[in-house]
Amino acid sequence: MALKKKKVSARRQHVRKTMSPERFARLAAFANSTMPIAFGVLMLFIVAATALLSIETAEKKLFDPEDSVFKPWPQIAAVATLVALVCVGISLYVRHYEPRILRRPTRIIALGGLFLILLFITKVGSFDESWTYLATGSAVTCGIILTIAYNQRFAIGMTLFYSIIACFVFFTIDKIATIELFLMMTAGFMTCCFFLKEIRTRMKLIEVTALAATVVFVTAAALGVIGKRGSEIIFFTSGTAAAITIAVGVVIQGFLPMIEKVFGIATSMTLLDYSDANQPLLKKLAMDAPGTFSHSLLIGSIAEAAAEAI
Numbered sequence: 001m002a003l004k005k006k007k008v009s010a011r012r013q014h015v016r017k018t019m020s021p022e023r024f025a026r027l028a029a030f031a032n033s034t035m036p037i038a039f040g041v042l043m044l045f046i047v048a049a050t051a052l053l054s055i056e057t058a059e060k061k062l063f064d065p066e067d068s069v070f071k072p073w074p075q076i077a078a079v080a081t082l083v084a085l086v087c088v089g090i091s092l093y094v095r096h097y098e099p100r101i102l103r104r105p106t107r108i109i110a111l112g113g114l115f116l117i118l119l120f121i122t123k124v125g126s127f128d129e130s131w132t133y134l135a136t137g138s139a140v141t142c143g144i145i146l147t148i149a150y151n152q153r154f155a156i157g158m159t160l161f162y163s164i165i166a167c168f169v170f171f172t173i174d175k176i177a178t179i180e181l182f183l184m185m186t187a188g189f190m191t192c193c194f195f196l197k198e199i200r201t202r203m204k205l206i207e208v209t210a211l212a213a214t215v216v217f218v219t220a221a222a223l224g225v226i227g228k229r230g231s232e233i234i235f236f237t238s239g240t241a242a243a244i245t246i247a248v249g250v251v252i253q254g255f256l257p258m259i260e261k262v263f264g265i266a267t268s269m270t271l272l273d274y275s276d277a278n279q280p281l282l283k284k285l286a287m288d289a290p291g292t293f294s295h296s297l298l299i300g301s302i303a304e305a306a307a308e309a310i
Contacts, residue, residue, distance in 0.1 A: 037105045040092075041112045046087055048116055050080040053168050057126050074115045083165060090161050098154050099222040110262050117160055120143055123165045132170070133237065136184050137244035139163050143189030144205070145250055147196045166248060180223045187214050187260045188245050201254070209249025213242040253276040 054076045094101050094111075101107045118138040126136030134164055142162050146155035163185045170178045191212040199205065199286065217238045224234035252259070259269060286293045 006009065018275055025048065034102055034105050034108065038102055038108050039134060041108050042087055042091060045112045045116065046084050047082065049119060049165060052116075052119055052123050053083065053165075055123065057123075057169070062178050063260050079168060082168065085159055086165055093154075093161070096307050098150055104264070107263065111158075112121065114142065114145060115165070118162065118165060119169075122169050126169045131240040132181065133184070135166050135181055136168070136188050136241045137248045138166060138193055140186035140188040140209070140245050140248045141252065142249070143192045144196060144209075145259055145263075148199065148229045148256075148259060148267060149265050152193050155193045156190065160186070163189070179302065180220075180227070183223065184216055184219050184241055184281050188216045188241075191215045193306065199256075202269065204252045205256075206246075207250045209246050213245040216245050217242040 054070045058072055071079070099110060118141060122135045122138045125131035139159055139162065143159040144156050146158050164183060166185070167178050167182050170181060174180060189212075194209055196204070196208045219233055220238035220241050224237060229237075256267065256269070259265075260267060282293070285296075
């Protein structure tokens, strides 16, 4: 008995014909988007961060030719796993709160590069106990730059992720000191992120970092008293952490134009420079079209008042 051919509905045939082109279109859209670049930057960051964190900090390991510069392979694998888990959290946080970063490769590279540079500075500071508190300065730097480039909530979340990774540098050295350092980093960048909403004056960064330095000093002193350290050690560590926090504000103030260019933003200081009546373009507008110039100033004042009210 001959087998009857199974009948297929017209709708199912249409679905089968269009399924392959739709899948190809989705694949092509993914390939043409910035997601492959974001994934590549993420993988490079995990590899570079793992390599930095896997370098043996102990002096006898670093300068003894008979010992390896890197930690044992099981520890390297553990570090890579922890870094990868934190990076997954970073990716989800960026995707949820700042998806515009994923639409511009320069922003992706700038964010990854910022984390790597600060992590490298923290690693360099771990080779000498007197420079350990560079980690506090790196966390404050991260918080300030991300607050300037994006917003306070995003800066707090991302700097918290960075601080977790930075603490891996010191975890194998002294676990108690790592917890204390994390608390000082958190106190510093939290203060900066909360009080640095926008930069309208040239002293704003200095004022915010001075306040953060005070908070860091008090936090470090309190932790020193809890740890039953001597008064000289307490004042030295507290003063060092506070001085580094203030120095961060001075340095970022000088590099502010570069930060704006890298992240593609314009702070209030830049907008104030643009509004200077001595700008050649504004001078030309005032001379050739004085009515339009006056009308533009009036509209700008109304828009500023409305924005502040909102």
